Amino acid sequence: MTALNTQPNLDRPDELYARLLAAHHGLDDAQSAKVNAKLVLLLANHIGDARVIDEAIAAAREDVVTESTR
């Protein structure tokens, strides 16, 4: 059984998406990258479950990583 919930779990998905974009408003690429990194660290600590985080990392890399760079 997988630990990571990838079924719909958000009441208002469009609003969440808009808030994520708004978090990067007025930032350059480096600042945006840092906000994303902080967000990952904050959420990873909140989740705390290494299995969930590992599965999320694997899911995030999926389709990004091609055979040649894996």
Added chain:
Amino acid sequence: MKTYTQPRYGYARAADQDGAAARKPVAIVGAGPVGLALAIDLGLRGIPVVVLDDDDTVSVGSRAICYAKRTLEILDRLGCAEPICERGVGWNVGKVFHRDALVFQFELVHEPRHHRPGMVNLQQYHLEEALVRRAHEVRGVDVRWKHKVTGVAAHDDRVDVTVETPDGPYTLACDWLVACDGARSPVRGMLGLESEGQAFRDRFLIADIHMHSDFPPERWFWFDPPFHPGQSVLLHRQADDVWRVDFQLGWDADPDEERKPERILPRLRTMLGPEARFEIEWASVYTFQCRRMKRFRHGRVLFAGDAAHLVSPFGARGANSGVQDADNLAWKLALVVDGRAGERLLDSYDDERMAAADENIAASTRSTDFITPKSAASRTFRDAVLELARRHPFARRLVNSGRLSTPSVLQGSPLNTRDRDPDFPHGDGAMEPGAPAADAPVRGDRGPWLLRYLEEGFTLLAFGTVPEADAEALARGDVPVHVVTVGEGSVDDVEGLCATRYAARPGTCFLLRPDQHVCARWRAFDRRAVEAALAHALAREDR
């Protein structure tokens, strides 16, 4: 150097240079901290040992400075921790700053009532001097200065060593050769062996300065401080009012330019303020590497310390792990030389210390990855952690300015006996098979600390009585086990901390190896079980 004058021990002609080729049980190459610790340990165990060194003095300049609690306990066993602790600067607190703010503070030892502090800072040359003095005291230790090894021929039954001296060359044959000859290990090269790993693309300036200051004896580490923007800085206090300052310079820095005083002084002035008065003792520009040999035992030649494995300095894991190599090897080599254990016992040195080296390399690589990010993504995460750490406690534990040396728990060791009783604790300082024995305050005829009561050989640490006949039988074995009774016997657990630290109940017993590592534990004494665990710890039975 202004605060220190190197001793000169001088060349002396050895008797072997005049007669036929001498045969020694053990020869050690390199009179650094690892070679000297090993020689002292073997000498105390009654094994004659020759130490060959190409120089006639101690190490020069900025080398190791931090000796961890476990190393000090080993040096206690060797009879030379006292002068080192007296001369050195004991400390227990590390502080990490980001820009101008304290973000993280850690303690090396979390509870009071330990004999030795978390760490003692002392220049390596002082440590080596103390070890040389001790080596000269111990019978059977023959340190030969200006005897430079120039050739090694390893055979099935012996190793022939060619030694160059001011009087010309001679040959020395030994049963076992231990190379403690440092990161560049000439012996390793002579045997065509390699130490493999990675070099980090960063440069660091290390400046040892002489300065009177009331700065606390703590380790201070800065990421991106106002006085050295964009890079890290580390500050340590050493003996004789000497301070170690370590500036990260980046890969593009020119090492020849950066070691010039006219480049170093402005950096120090910016850091310490215009009113600070100091003098530079020693400065050097370094790059760091993590490497290890594929095996540490090659037949009759064994490798220890930096010759066998190399780490970056963040974490103080170089000299500390080297002394622990010596601690691990000495008793095994002594038993093999005596004929009381088979050569297979030496393979456990390989197993145990390679696992320890991997642990140290992993810890030091992770620290270096944090201090010297290798990619844009790792730099982003590093900076994100540091910014979060200013406000959020969880991120402080991710800040990695070096995870300081802790002794390896030899969990996967082939010498350990698997627990039979199910209710023992594991991990996090537990006295499980493989763990080094914890010290604790006690009362008894050998003084106020438990480790002083452990014997040179194997010890059965018993929380409760062991029948006298059994204790006598164990002490009479060809490899004796001495029973030390805590509570109502030889050692009084006055504060109850022995029982706490060992999670002991009445009847609980621990079998401790000569290097003070636990190899078996039981909830009740059983002589057969102790004898079986002893045979196992000597690699006597088939695996």
